[in-house]
Amino acid sequence: MSYNYRSNVVNSEQMRRIEGAIFASGMPVAALMEKAALLTAQQLKKSYSLANFPKIGVIVGPGHNGGDALVIARELHLAGYQVSLFCPIAKLKDLTAQQANYVKHLGLIFQKTLESLEDCQLIIDGLFGFGLERTLSADIAELVDKINSWQKPVISIDIASGIHTDTGEVLGTAIKATHTFCLGLWKRAFFQDLALPYLGKVELIDIGISPLDLETILQDSPPILRVNPDLIRPYLPLPRPLLTHKYQQGHLLIICGSRRYAGGAILAGLGARGSGVGMLSIAVPAALKSLLISHLPEALIIDCPETATGAIAELPLELNNYHVLACGPGLTTENPAIIAQVLDSDKPIILDADALNILAQFGIEKLSSRQNKTILTPHWGEFKRLFPHLSDSQDRINITQKASQQSGAIVLLKGARTIIASPEGKMYIIPESTSALARGGSGDVLTGLIGGFLTQMQDNAPEATALAAYLHAQAGILAAKERTELGVDGVTLANYLFAALKDLN
Numbered sequence: 001m002s003y004n005y006r007s008n009v010v011n012s013e014q015m016r017r018i019e020g021a022i023f024a025s026g027m028p029v030a031a032l033m034e035k036a037a038l039l040t041a042q043q044l045k046k047s048y049s050l051a052n053f054p055k056i057g058v059i060v061g062p063g064h065n066g067g068d069a070l071v072i073a074r075e076l077h078l079a080g081y082q083v084s085l086f087c088p089i090a091k092l093k094d095l096t097a098q099q100a101n102y103v104k105h106l107g108l109i110f111q112k113t114l115e116s117l118e119d120c121q122l123i124i125d126g127l128f129g130f131g132l133e134r135t136l137s138a139d140i141a142e143l144v145d146k147i148n149s150w151q152k153p154v155i156s157i158d159i160a161s162g163i164h165t166d167t168g169e170v171l172g173t174a175i176k177a178t179h180t181f182c183l184g185l186w187k188r189a190f191f192q193d194l195a196l197p198y199l200g201k202v203e204l205i206d207i208g209i210s211p212l213d214l215e216t217i218l219q220d221s222p223p224i225l226r227v228n229p230d231l232i233r234p235y236l237p238l239p240r241p242l243l244t245h246k247y248q249q250g251h252l253l254i255i256c257g258s259r260r261y262a263g264g265a266i267l268a269g270l271g272a273r274g275s276g277v278g279m280l281s282i283a284v285p286a287a288l289k290s291l292l293i294s295h296l297p298e299a300l301i302i303d304c305p306e307t308a309t310g311a312i313a314e315l316p317l318e319l320n321n322y323h324v325l326a327c328g329p330g331l332t333t334e335n336p337a338i339i340a341q342v343l344d345s346d347k348p349i350i351l352d353a354d355a356l357n358i359l360a361q362f363g364i365e366k367l368s369s370r371q372n373k374t375i376l377t378p379h380w381g382e383f384k385r386l387f388p389h390l391s392d393s394q395d396r397i398n399i400t401q402k403a404s405q406q407s408g409a410i411v412l413l414k415g416a417r418t419i420i421a422s423p424e425g426k427m428y429i430i431p432e433s434t435s436a437l438a439r440g441g442s443g444d445v446l447t448g449l450i451g452g453f454l455t456q457m458q459d460n461a462p463e464a465t466a467l468a469a470y471l472h473a474q475a476g477i478l479a480a481k482e483r484t485e486l487g488v489d490g491v492t493l494a495n496y497l498f499a500a501l502k503d504l505n
């Protein structure tokens, strides 16, 4: 796969090793700080004009994050901003102390109290970066809480101080930034749901890390990649071959629905429609047949015998006649036998919703006898039932990876930042989404969409999953832009998939 290093997501240890490799090859530490901070200052000046933000307060920490803050303070001062500094920890690292001396020479003032910064229009947080290693002490926590209580725009350098760079955990308390400039490479915390409320708008400052240095450090661990159009465009099943027919484009079977939850079946079908899959069959309880036909005239609707309460009683089908099976939306947990039948098939399967709840009853060991790929798409509640031993941790990147390794399945953990891990070690993160998707029905659309793409790109199952999750999020974003976050019901979401696809192509 070809990807730009801007797609890589690293942990603090990898970032430190990359930095170490750069320094060891001759780049002076001070030069890299100067470069990162100058680029950040340039962006800052663009987004926060002197006219609107004439007075800026800068919080300076003891390490190189504080050093960055001092270089930025210097540049803003030279550009005409009125800059006040506050440095709560006396002992500074050498380079930071040198930067402090120089700004003093330029006439910048280190204030004695934090309160002296209260009349600033903007606060820059250079307290801690990826070197934060323990919970904030009571006095520092008090300062952070005070800054948050001012409700001013706060710009964090590299990461909001108080947030753990890898897990995204809040170490006691943390700066609630309105905007964070991440330096060099994306850190894991930027994709941990826990940290999102503290990071505000996020932006990467490209400091020009060489792919050489990156590859040397990252070669031992499979990359975690932030999905973007360039990354997944090569996998898109477009353009279609000139000479093809519907079965060559793949045949997906969705097993879904119950009398109680008929809508989930329709939405999964509409999601599959959005993938352009060649042939779509949908197995539902008999009572739902005419309803499904009216919504999805292009699909083959298979009416299954049903239980007294209207769930599928049995699947009178040869499952191996289909290329891919997607199973779960609206199913109810009444009939575990059909999930056992799906697990026994030797085709790729996607399990969602009640199929996951039934799998949790069986236990994930049940997946070990499968001959083909399995994709699990849990939200947090389903994840906890499937992997109870992993759910004490809030480090979603880490536990998705472990869940995939332990189950042998591709695991897609839904959230504000959806994480995808494959058992061979691939990891994809969906970098943006909208809370419009936190709504009943949007998951059903995703199941159908993954099914549809997997049918067309079976050799690239992790990428099919990532492509579907990315388009799903983008469709939500596009729909919310036009209709607000309250206006994105499942049918609307499915109708925006083509627009997201068009943008990608």
Ligand SMILES: NC(=O)C1=CN([C@@H]2O[C@H](COP(=O)(O)OP(=O)(O)OC[C@H]3O[C@@H](n4cnc5c(N)ncnc54)[C@H](O)[C@@H]3O)[C@@H](O)[C@H]2O)[C@H](O)CC1
Binding pocket: 015, 019, 032, 033, 034, 036, 061, 062, 063, 064, 065, 066, 067, 068, 093, 127, 128, 129, 130, 131, 132, 133, 134, 135, 136, 137, 140, 157, 158, 159, 183, 184, 185, 207
């Ligand atoms: N990698 C890059 O591309 C660049 C990064 N830069 C900046 O450097 C920081 C990392 O700097 P470092 O000095 O290693 O760490 P910090 O500034 O985050 O702070 C560490 C400092 O603070 C002490 N400390 C840690 N935890 C606590 C605590 N809870 N309470 C009090 N003190 C604490 C620790 O002992 C250290 O002294 C990175 O984020 C970037 O901003 C470079 O400038 C350029 C390129």
Ligand SMILES: [K+]
Binding pocket: 065, 125, 126, 127, 128, 129, 156, 157, 158, 159, 160, 161
């Ligand atoms: K910071």
